Amino acid sequence: DGGITQSPKYLFRKEGQNVTLSCEQNLNHDAMYWYRQDPGQGLRLIYYSQIVNDFQKGDIAEGYSVSREKKESFPLTVTSAQKNPTAFYLCASSPGHWTEAFFGQGTRLTVV
Amino acid sequence: AQKVTQAQTEISVVEKEDVTLDCVYETRDTTYYLFWYKQPPSGELVFLIRRNSFDEQNEISGRYSWNFQKSTSSFNFTITASQVVDSAVYFCALSETVNQAGTALIFGKGTTLSVSS
Numbered sequence: 001d002g003g004i005t006q007s008p009k010y011l012f013r014k015e016g017q018n019v020t021l022s023c024e025q026n027l028n029h030d031a032m033y034w035y036r037q038d039p040g041q042g043l044r045l046i047y048y049s050q051i052v053n054d055f056q057k058g059d060i061a062e063g064y065s066v067s068r069e070k071k072e073s074f075p076l077t078v079t080s081a082q083k084n085p086t087a088f089y090l091c092a093s094s095p096g097h098w099t100e101a102f103f104g105q106g107t108r109l110t111v112v
Numbered sequence: 113a114q115k116v117t118q119a120q121t122e123i124s125v126v127e128k129e130d131v132t133l134d135c136v137y138e139t140r141d142t143t144y145y146l147f148w149y150k151q152p153p154s155g156e157l158v159f160l161i162r163r164n165s166f167d168e169q170n171e172i173s174g175r176y177s178w179n180f181q182k183s184t185s186s187f188n189f190t191i192t193a194s195q196v197v198d199s200a201v202y203f204c205a206l207s208e209t210v211n212q213a214g215t216a217l218i219f220g221k222g223t224t225l226s227v228s229s
Contacts, residue, residue: 031214040121042203042221043157050214058216088155097215098145098164098207103157 002027006091006104012112013078013085021076021107023091032074033101036060037088046089049074078109086111114139114208118220125194125227133189133223135204141165145207146180146187147217152200163187194227201225 004025013019025032031050035043045058049068063082068074074093078085088108092101115138125131137146148160161171163180171178175192191198201224205217 033216035219040221042118043217043219045216045218048210048214048216056210058210090155090157092157092217098143100147100159100162101217102159103149106155108155 004091004093004102004104006089006107008107009105011107011109013109015111016080018077018079019109021078021089021091021109023074023076023104024072025074025091025093025102025104026072027093027095027102028071029093029095029102030071031094031096031101032068033092033094034058034064034066034074034076035090035092037090037106043090046076085109114141114206114218116204116206116218116220118202118204118223120223121221122224122226125225127195127227127229128193129227130190130192131194131225131227133191133202133204133225135187135189135220137185137187137204137206139185139206139208141209147205147207148178148187148189149203149205149219150200151203151222157203160189191225194225196227196229199225199227 007022033048034046047066049055065077091104094101117136149157201222204220
């Protein structure tokens, strides 16, 4: 089935560790996005990528890094520089400008 | 700056009641798109509708309807005869030009709808 797959669904991290969240899509979409969701805050844009080997910072990029080596994949690394990483992370893709974004099922990250 | 405001944080209704979720937006773009998404307890966002800035016709899809009024910068969503399965968080979103190459969605903070039987 076509769609966006995020893994893992739940992730626990010790303070000071980097962790990488996986996002894969088989929709042949050019654009991919990472959003962070906190209770009562809606979704905030972390990073986005319009094409392979190119990505841009969103509103809250500090403490995060991404790569886009393949069209299908857009992994997000939460680094130790991110002071409050506990949140729900959603990956999305879209086929072009002005179109709706399709979302994965999300990864819930908890710092322990 | 572009912004989406959903003033209603939580709404509770009883089954079969009609309910309207409000969305007000700000943008300097002349061309833009508005969206509504539903987030059930499972967490995945489900796309409901996309509306462009040049089309102010109201749209109806089953029990769902949308009212777009450019004059008041609003894009409200009404559920008629609500059902328990409608319980979810609903997000309104606005397309934003992020660079010369593309767009991204900016979201409101969401409205949590609870429908009781």
